[in-house]
Amino acid sequence: MEMDEAERGFRDSPQILHDERLKTYLSGVLCKTVGFDRCGAARIYVVKDHRFNASMAPNGLMIVNTGLLARMHSEAELSTVLGHEFGHFELRHSLNRFRALRKGTDWLAWLGMAGAATGNDMTATQNAIILGFFSYNREQEKDADFLGAAYVRSSPYPLRASAVWKRLAEEDDATREERKLRKLKRATPGATDTHPTGAQRFAYFSQLEAEIGAQNGDDGQEQFREETSRILPDIFAGLVKGNDFAGADYVIRSRGDALGWDGLLLHTRAELYRLRGNPRDLITARQFYEKAITLPGAPPESWRGIGLTAMRTGDTENGKVALKEYLAKAPTSNDSAAIKMLLEN
Numbered sequence: 001m002e003m004d005e006a007e008r009g010f011r012d013s014p015q016i017l018h019d020e021r022l023k024t025y026l027s028g029v030l031c032k033t034v035g036f037d038r039c040g041a042a043r044i045y046v047v048k049d050h051r052f053n054a055s056m057a058p059n060g061l062m063i064v065n066t067g068l069l070a071r072m073h074s075e076a077e078l079s080t081v082l083g084h085e086f087g088h089f090e091l092r093h094s095l096n097r098f099r100a101l102r103k104g105t106d107w108l109a110w111l112g113m114a115g116a117a118t119g120n121d122m123t124a125t126q127n128a129i130i131l132g133f134f135s136y137n138r139e140q141e142k143d144a145d146f147l148g149a150a151y152v153r154s155s156p157y158p159l160r161a162s163a164v165w166k167r168l169a170e171e172d173d174a175t176r177e178e179r180k181l182r183k184l185k186r187a188t189p190g191a192t193d194t195h196p197t198g199a200q201r202f203a204y205f206s207q208l209e210a211e212i213g214a215q216n217g218d219d220g221q222e223q224f225r226e227e228t229s230r231i232l233p234d235i236f237a238g239l240v241k242g243n244d245f246a247g248a249d250y251v252i253r254s255r256g257d258a259l260g261w262d263g264l265l266l267h268t269r270a271e272l273y274r275l276r277g278n279p280r281d282l283i284t285a286r287q288f289y290e291k292a293i294t295l296p297g298a299p300p301e302s303w304r305g306i307g308l309t310a311m312r313t314g315d316t317e318n319g320k321v322a323l324k325e326y327l328a329k330a331p332t333s334n335d336s337a338a339i340k341m342l343l344e345n
């Protein structure tokens with residue numbers, strides 16, 4: 001009961017992305033993954049949080065971060081993560097953990113995690129390890145992984161878990177390189193590790209996928225692309241505005257490589273470069289914006305991007321032309337007054 005009350009507050013939080021179509025879509029993928037007889041236990045909420053994370057509470061409330069959706073490339077990949085979280089739920093891991101915590105305030109802290117998310121500075125590997133807010137032990141994580149894989153294997157989806165862990169490792173490498181940290185040795189984990197590392201997960205899922213052999217199921221890649229492209233700015237907002245340029249660039253590029261580049265995705269990459277704003281970035285950003293407007297799906301803000309990067313690199317004349325085009329395409333935008341002032345100077 002305490003949980004349900006907290007859930008009502010949670011539902012009204014500004015951190016929740018309210019998009020019924022997305023929720024229905026995610027519920028559908030979950031139902032296909034774990035079966036229509038089971039999935040009714042879950043109520044999905046999408047949280048505006050750039051980190052790779054999902055979790056499920058003992059009352060059936062399931063959280064999916066926008067950062068998780070940004071990093072997935074198909075329904076099949078998504079099904080491995082949703083199946084994992086549902087696995088914890090079925091195995092009562094979160095309930096046991098909740099009982100161990102005992103205090104309701106801890107539960108409220110869990111519900112409030114979305115709000116706390118923003119200031120945190122974590123590498124992708126840490127993100128991966130906290131998949132599920134509760135700190136489950138290594139055996140529980142592994143059990144949830146294998147139960148999740150079992151759901152996927154009896155679903156219409158092929159098992160695509162290893163690809164997810166491979167990319168998380170690559171993203172982490174990119175982040176570490178940028179921060180001049182040493183790359184993690186992805187060999188055998190230490191005896192004190194309480195969680196399976198990304199490397200271990202990559203290893204056992206690769207082995208499992210090899211044992212299964214050829215898989216015929218449909219990955220649901222096209223459907224996934226369509227449903228997430230529709231709300232791409234919401235999904236990528238946190239990553240673009242965050243502090244991990246290299247990691248965010250990796251995530252955007254890997255999506256483009258897998259699902260193709262449309263105007264909106266290329267615009268997103270342009271924004272990432274413009275916001276970092278090194279002189280070289282502004283030139284690169286302008287190139288991306290200019291390419292974006294030749295592709296389907298480019299938003300009016302691509303013209304704004306061309307205008308701003310042109311002006312900042314000294315090409316005032318073309319900058320003004322592009323900004324006027326932006327105002328013509330988006331006359332009621334929030335920044336139209338500021339843009340008009342730029343044009344008067």
Ligand SMILES: [Zn+2]
Nearest residue numbers: 131132141144
């Ligand atoms: Zn887990």
